[in-house]
Amino acid sequence: MEQHPWWQDAVIYQIYPRSYCDSNGDGVGDLPGILSKLDYLQALGVDAIWLSPVFRSPQDDNGYDISDYRDIDPLFGTMEDMDRLIDQAGRQGIRIIMDLVLNHSSDEHPWFREARKSRESPYHDFYIWKDRPEPPLRSGFGGSAWEWVPEVGQYYFHHFSRKQPDLNWDNPALRQELYAMIRAWADRGIGGFRLDVVDHLGKEVDRGVIADGPRLHERLREMSREAFQGRDLVTVGEAWTANTENAPLYSAPDGSELSMVFQFEHLTLDFRGGDKWDPRPIRLPELKAVLARWQRGLRGRGWNSLFWENHDVPRIVSRWGDDGEYRVPCAKMFAVLYFGLQGTPYIYQGQELGMTNAAYPIEDYRDIELLNAYRERRARGMGEEEVMRAIHAMGRDNARTPMQWQDAPGAGFTTGTPWLRINPNFHEINAESQIGDPDSVFACYQRLIRLRKTYPVFREGDFTLLLPEDEDIFAYTRETERERLLVVCNFHGRTIPCPAQLQRAGTPLIQNYPDAPAGLLRPYEARMYYSAAENKED
């Protein structure tokens, strides 16, 4: 069989450490907590853990503001804990992927502390300075992207919060520091890296170009040569602006840049006019068109990440499905739907349980982006109710509520006071009640992971979208010369007729109802069929 890298058959599980498992009762998840859940992750069957940042950080953006890239934040544990996690996970067949935030550091990083003291400091040029706040750019988290520093009489650029000054990637000395740091982590036995907002690394602030700048791919090729190549690493580039034209560059099969791209085109479909805080209902044919374009666009030319959730987006059952009566079949439908596609699937913590959004009053939220959006909108005169509706739908804390392990005080997440309120539905939705239950959402993910490792068609099969205009059914095939997979999903909560072409199409691999009557698809029903050349049944 043709050689292929391990990550093309892998399933990656994302952990948001502060919300996963708290071992010491301070209300914040930590590395020993994660270590205590490796058996759970092994039972689920995942190959790698993407760990959101655990580096030393003042936690202005929950660790996406790093003040020391070479140390672990005491909130999460110690370097010894990290080494133990890498080692123990490795023994259980799980690699650890670190989250590298290379676009910006914390303003408390020693580089920035020096940079802001004097224009003569060798670190001054590690950041982006202007005498005037021009061009008048806005921060992605609200307000101006320029911040005045009287000591040097200049403004520095920060695309995110003012505590996240952007690093100056035009400075070769900075780049070499970062590459050396990456190599040091790789030497510790790390399985790979997820690169935060990697599409920002070629920015040209003077021209107001932040994402997808002219030198981006040159930069990625240099980083790959200096830090990644010759090592068995998976590298994943978070790129909100990636499209099917440039994604083959990011994820070129020759390994000259990154292993794969992590892009959001499907998850921005409901941003009305590009505004995440003004979501609109989506039509299924739009979603199918986007996913199908990515399936075709990257075939043989690149590699994509497959996901519905991460720490920046709402829970999928609440967003586009049903988190009430049909939550369980709906969570499974979304699972079946994306696991059949070509690419590497990601499961975000709690997704394997069908966790849902939460709806809290504003004082119970913690996310900087959410709180800034609230303040800005209220200041602009928008009504409380309207603002809260948007926050309940789209706020990042929806995904960050603590992991629901048990129906017990603290949900088995903590014995203390959780840093963010636990979703009150933990009595019903929790890991303990699902493990060992063959009808659980957890069992559905377990089975899907096993299937992906059993049949090469998941990795190789050619994708064909069926019924592209159908408003309710998402159906497609994946085919190689020898194998055929058919996935049929009812995307909505009503019973509909099942067209003849989608019936009796091989051996059922998985379904989310106990039976599969011909001619009907019940609410959120999902079926996956398989046939191989020897026993083609249709």
Ligand code: GLC
């Ligand atoms: C990425 C992260 C997000 C963070 C931002 C700034 O989009 O996923 O959580 O706030 O970058 O680092």
